[in-house]
Amino acid sequence: xxxxxxxxxxxxxxxxxxxVLADADLAQAALIALDWGTTSLRAYLFDAHGRVLATRASxxxxxxxxxxxxxxxxxxxxxxxxxxxxxxxxxxxxxxxGMVGSAQGWREAPYVETPASADALVAGLVRxxxxxxxxxxxxxxxxxxGELPNVMRGEETQIFGALSADANGxxxxxxxxxxxxxxxxxxxxxxxxxxxxxxxIERFHTFMTGEVFAALRExxxxxxxxxTPDRPDTEAFLRGVNIAREKGQAGMLATVFSTRTxxxxxxxxxxxxxxxxxxxxxxxxxxxxxxxxxxxxxxxARQSLRLIGNDALCERYRxxxxxxxxxxxxxVRHATERGLxxxxxxxxxxxxxxxxxxxx
Amino acid sequence: xxxxxxxxxxxxxxxxxxxVLADADLAQAALIALDWGTTSLRAYLFDAHGRVLATRASxxxxxxxxxxxxxxxxxxxxxxxxxxxxxxxxxxxxxxxGMVGSAQGWREAPYVETPASADALVAGLVRxxxxxxxxxxxxxxxxxxGELPNVMRGEETQIFGALSADANGxxxxxxxxxxxxxxxxxxxxxxxxxxxxxxxIERFHTFMTGEVFAALRExxxxxxxxxTPDRPDTEAFLRGVNIAREKGQAGMLATVFSTRTxxxxxxxxxxxxxxxxxxxxxxxxxxxxxxxxxxxxxxxARQSLRLIGNDALCERYRxxxxxxxxxxxxxVRHATERGLxxxxxxxxxxxxxxxxxxxx
Numbered sequence: 001x002x003x004x005x006x007x008x009x010x011x012x013x014x015x016x017x018x019x020v021l022a023d024a025d026l027a028q029a030a031l032i033a034l035d036w037g038t039t040s041l042r043a044y045l046f047d048a049h050g051r052v053l054a055t056r057a058s059x060x061x062x063x064x065x066x067x068x069x070x071x072x073x074x075x076x077x078x079x080x081x082x083x084x085x086x087x088x089x090x091x092x093x094x095x096x097x098g099m100v101g102s103a104q105g106w107r108e109a110p111y112v113e114t115p116a117s118a119d120a121l122v123a124g125l126v127r128x129x130x131x132x133x134x135x136x137x138x139x140x141x142x143x144x145x146g147e148l149p150n151v152m153r154g155e156e157t158q159i160f161g162a163l164s165a166d167a168n169g170x171x172x173x174x175x176x177x178x179x180x181x182x183x184x185x186x187x188x189x190x191x192x193x194x195x196x197x198x199x200x201i202e203r204f205h206t207f208m209t210g211e212v213f214a215a216l217r218e219x220x221x222x223x224x225x226x227x228t229p230d231r232p233d234t235e236a237f238l239r240g241v242n243i244a245r246e247k248g249q250a251g252m253l254a255t256v257f258s259t260r261t262x263x264x265x266x267x268x269x270x271x272x273x274x275x276x277x278x279x280x281x282x283x284x285x286x287x288x289x290x291x292x293x294x295x296x297x298x299x300x301a302r303q304s305l306r307l308i309g310n311d312a313l314c315e316r317y318r319x320x321x322x323x324x325x326x327x328x329x330x331x332v333r334h335a336t337e338r339g340l341x342x343x344x345x346x347x348x349x350x351x352x353x354x355x356x357x358x359x360x
Numbered sequence: 361x362x363x364x365x366x367x368x369x370x371x372x373x374x375x376x377x378x379x380v381l382a383d384a385d386l387a388q389a390a391l392i393a394l395d396w397g398t399t400s401l402r403a404y405l406f407d408a409h410g411r412v413l414a415t416r417a418s419x420x421x422x423x424x425x426x427x428x429x430x431x432x433x434x435x436x437x438x439x440x441x442x443x444x445x446x447x448x449x450x451x452x453x454x455x456x457x458g459m460v461g462s463a464q465g466w467r468e469a470p471y472v473e474t475p476a477s478a479d480a481l482v483a484g485l486v487r488x489x490x491x492x493x494x495x496x497x498x499x500x501x502x503x504x505x506g507e508l509p510n511v512m513r514g515e516e517t518q519i520f521g522a523l524s525a526d527a528n529g530x531x532x533x534x535x536x537x538x539x540x541x542x543x544x545x546x547x548x549x550x551x552x553x554x555x556x557x558x559x560x561i562e563r564f565h566t567f568m569t570g571e572v573f574a575a576l577r578e579x580x581x582x583x584x585x586x587x588t589p590d591r592p593d594t595e596a597f598l599r600g601v602n603i604a605r606e607k608g609q610a611g612m613l614a615t616v617f618s619t620r621t622x623x624x625x626x627x628x629x630x631x632x633x634x635x636x637x638x639x640x641x642x643x644x645x646x647x648x649x650x651x652x653x654x655x656x657x658x659x660x661a662r663q664s665l666r667l668i669g670n671d672a673l674c675e676r677y678r679x680x681x682x683x684x685x686x687x688x689x690x691x692v693r694h695a696t697e698r699g700l701x702x703x704x705x706x707x708x709x710x711x712x713x714x715x716x717x718x719x720x
Contacts, residue, residue: 147607148614149621190617206621207613208580215575220568247507249655250648252612253567253641254508257550261509261566281613288610295609 021045021085025053029089031350032082033340034136036100037154038063043081044337048353050345052337056081062099062106074106075131086134093349094130095340097139098154101126106136111143111151115200118160122347139343142201150206154336155192158308159184159201161339162332183305185329187282187313189214193289205292207285213278216256222277225263227270232312234319236272240279241320244287252284282320290324301325308335381405381445385413389449391710392442393700394496396460397514398423403441404697408713410705412697416441422459422466434466435491446494453709454490455700457499458514461486466496471503471511475560478520482707499703502561510566514696515552518668519544519561521699522692543665545689547642547673549574553649565652567645573638582619582637587630592672594679596632600639601680604647612644642680650684661685668695 030048034041039061045054058081060066065073066080086092101109109126124140141153162184181202186192189211194204217223248255259277262268268276290300303326307314314331321329344350390408394401399421405414418441420426425433426440446452461469469486484500501513522544541562546552549570555562577583608615619637622628628636650660663686667674674691681689704710 143625145625147603148618149625149627150617151621151624205610205614206617207610208617209613211580212572212576212613212616215579216572219575219579220571243507249651250565250567251644251651253569253572253645254565254648256572257510257566257568258508261511264511265503265505265509267509284611285613288614291609291611 021054023088026085026088028053029085029092030353031341031344032085032092032094033337033344034078034081034094034096034100035098035154035157035336035340036096036105037061037098041077041081042336043085044340045082045085046337046341046350048350050341050352054085062102062104069106072131074100078130078134078136079132083132086132093137093344094134095125095137095139095344095347095349097157097336097340097343101138101140102153105138107138109138109140112140112156114142114144114204115197115202116142116156117200118343118346121156121160121343125343125347137344137347137349139340142204144203150204152192152194152204152206155186155194155204155308156201157339157343158186158335159194159196159339160342161335161337162306162308163196163199164338164342183303184332185305185307185309185317187307187309187317191285205289207288209281209285213281216277216281217274222256222259222273225260225270226273226277228274229271232316233272233275236268236275237279237282237316238319238323240276240281241283241286241323242279244280244283245323248280248284248287252281255280255284278316279320282316283323286317286320286324299325304328305330307331381414383448386445386448389413389445389452390713391701391704392445392452392454393697393704394438394441394454394456394460395458395514395517395696395700396456396465397421397458401437401441402696403445404700405442405445406697406701406710408710410701410712414445422462422464429466432491434460438490438494438496439492443492446492453497453704454494455485455497455499455704455707455709457517457696457700457703461498461500462513465498467498469498469500472500472516474502474504474564475557475562476502476516477560478703478706481516481520481703485703485707497704497707497709499700502564504563510564512552512554512564512566515546515554515668516561517699517703518546518695519554519556519699520702521695521697522666522668523556523559524698524702543663544692545665545667545669545677547667547669547677551645565649567648569641569645573641576616576637576641577634582616582633585620585623585630586633586637588634589631592676593632593635596628596635597639597642597676598679598683600636600641601643601646601683602639604640604643605683608640608644608647612641615640615644638676639680642676643683646677646680646684659685664688665690667691 028047029045031046033044041058041060043056044052047053060077066076067073100106107126107128112120112124121139126138128136130136139157141151142156144150181195181197184194184196191207191209192204195202243255259273263273293299307317307329318329345352388407389405391406393404401418401420403416404412407413420437426436427433460466467486467488472480472484481499486498488496490496499517501511502516504510541555541557544554544556551567551569552564554564603615619633653659667677667689678689705712
C-alpha cells in the first residue's frame with residue numbers, strides 16, 4: 001500500500017494500439033498488465049515510471065479463446081496479446097485481473113473477503129506458469145458474504161486504481177480522501193457500487209442493470225416496438241429516470257411496461273423507447289442506491305462520488321445522478337491500468353522509478 | 361349490468377375437449393365464446409342456463425394463425441375453433457375477448473377507459489362479419505391513462521367474470537361486495553392487479569413479472585447455473601420471496617444477482633435457483649403492490665383478494681401473499697368463461713334462462 005501510494009502511473013497516453021515498438025522503448029519495459037475479462041483482453045506495457053508505452057486489445061476473453069482451454073487456449077491468447085513484447089523484453093513481470101481468475105478462467109484466484117485492502121489482493125495473487133516461460137500473476141476478486149452475497153472480479157483493481165489516482169495528488173477539489181468513506185460506481189452489465197473507507201473496499205452492491213436492459217430489449221415485448229435512434233435521446237432518457245425516481249415506488253417490474261403503453265397511447269415514439277427504458281432502469285438503480293444510503297442517514301445529494309466505465313455510460317449516469325441532486329460525480333479515467341500498476345508495485349513485481357528513488 | 365348480475369353460469373364442468381356433441385346438446389346451444397389471445401384460442405359453447413356444453417382449445421393465437429391475416433388466417437382459425445358448432449347451430453351468437461381485439465388482431469376494438477364498467481365494455485363491442493356468415497362480437501380492452509399508462513385485453517372480461525361469481529351468491533365468506541373496493545390479481549406473463557369498486561375497474565397496474573423471469577432465465581448469466589428441479593422447490597421460492605420482502609429495499613436489479621452468488625458460495629444448489637429467482641420476482645411484485653397500498657393507508661395484510669390464473673401460479677402467489685400477512689387470497693375459477701357469458705348477456709346477445717324467466 002505504501003509503495004503503491006507513491007507510484008501511480010504518470011502518463012496514460014498509450015502508443016497506438018498494436019504499433020511496432022522501437023527496441024529502445026522495449027528496453028524501458030517494466031511491466032505487462034492484462035485486463036482479461038469474459039469477452040475481451042486488453043494488454044498494457046508499462047515503463048518503470050508507470051507510463052503506458054503500448055496497448056493491445058483483442059476479443060479473446062475467457063469465453064472466446066482461440067481454442068479450448070484443454071488445447072492451450074489460454075496460452076494462445078496470452079501469446080497473441082503479449083508474446084511479441086515478451087520475446088524482446090524477457091523477464092518483464094506480468095499481472096492480470098478479471099475473469100481470468102474465475103473458476104472458468106486460466107486458474108482460479110480465490111476471492112478475498114470484504115473489507116478488502118490492496119495488500120489483501122497482493123497476498124491473494126495466484127501464479128500461472130505460461131508455456132512461453134513467463135509467470136502470470138492473477139489478482140483475486142472480492143467476495144462480500146451475507147444473505148445477498150456479492151462478488152467482483154476486475155472491478156477491485158479498478159477501484160484501487162481510482163484511489164491511486166487520488167493519492168497521485170491531482171488538483172481535484174473532489175478528490176477522495178482515502179480515510180473518508182466514499183462511493184465509487186462502476187456502471188455496466190453488472191453495475192457495482194462500492195463503499196470505500198480507509199483504503200479498503202468495505203462493501204458493495206451489484207445491480208444487473210446493463211444485462212437486464214439487454215434482455216428486456218432483445219427478448220421481451222418491449223423490444224418489438226423499439227427503433228434505435230440515430231443519436232441518444234437525452235430527453236427520453238431523463239423522462240425514464242424521473243419516472244423511476246418519482247413514480248417508481250412499486251418497483252421496476254411495475255414501470256417497464258410503460259415503455260410499451262406510452263407507445264400505444266402515442267406519447268413515446270419508437271425511436272425514444274430505448275433511451276426511455278435505459279433511463280427507467282438506471283433511475284431504478286439510483287433509487288435503490290438512494291434507499292441504501294438512506295438506511296445510513298445519507299443521500300445521493302450529499303455524496304461526492306466517482307464513476308469508472310466507458311465515457312458515454314458514465315455521462316448517462318452523471319445526468320441521471322443530477323436528477324437525484326448528486327452534482328459531484330466525476331469519471332475516473334485509466335482506472336484499470338492504474339489499478340494493475342498499483343497492485344504490481346505493491347506486490348514488488350516492479351520497482352517504480354520515482355523522484356524519491358531518483359534522489360536516492 | 362343488471363341482466364348480467366342475475367345470469368351467471370351455473371355449471372362449468374365442460375364436456376371433454378373436442379368431444380362430439382349430440383344434436384340434442386347442440387339444440388341447446390345459446391352462445392359461443394372465444395378467449396383469443398396471442399398464442400392460444402379457447403372456445404366455449406354455452407346453453408341458455410350459462411352452462412358450458414363443450415370446449416375446444418387450439419394454439420391458433422393471433423400471432424400463430426394457420427395462415428396470414430391477409431390470406432384469411434383469422435377466418436381459418438375461427439372455423440377451426442367453432443365452425444362445426446356453427447354448422448349445426450346456425451345463428452348462435454359469438455363473442456370473443458383478448459388480443460383478437462388489438463391492433464394486431466382481427467379488428468381493433470378501441471380501449472374503454474378507466475373507470476370501466478361492464479356496460480362500457482358492452483357499448484364498446486366491435487363486430488366482425490366472418491366468412492361463414494356469423495357475426496363475431498369483440499370485447500374491448502381497458503386503458504388507464506397517466507404518466508404510467510396501463511392496458512389490458514382479456515383480463516377485463518375475467519375480472520367481470522370474477523365479480524359475477526360473487527353475485528352468483530356462492531357461499532363464500534370472502535365474497536367481494538361489489539360496492540366495496542376490492543383487489544383482484546391476475547398473475548402471469550404481464551401480471552395485473554386491479555382495484556374494483558362499485559362494479560367498475562377503477563385502476564390497475566401491470567407487473568412484467570412472468571416475462572422478466574423468462575428473459576432472466578433464458579437470456580442472462582443467471583440461467584447458466586440453473587437446473588430445472590423435478591418438482592417445485594417451495595423452500596427456495598419462499599426464501600426468494602422473503603429476501604425481496606425484507607432485504608429488497610434497493611429493488612429487483614440489486615437482488616437478482618444473488619441467484620448466482622448464492623450458488624458461487626455454495627448456499628443455493630442449481631436445482632433451487634429457478635424457484636429462488638421466481639420467489640424474488642414475485643416477492644418484489646408484492647412488495648411493490650404493498651408500497652402502492654401503503655400510499656392509500658392500506659396493506660396486503662388487510663386485503664381480502666381474488667386471484668385469477670392457472671392453479672399452480674395462483675398457489676405460488678397465495679404462498680407469497682401469506683409471507684406479506686395476506687391470508688385471504690382466493691382463486692376464482694372459470695373467470696374467463698363467466699366473464700364472456702356475463703358480457704354477452706349484458707349485451708343482449710343471449711337471453712339467459714333464469715328462475716325468474718321460468719317463473720314468468
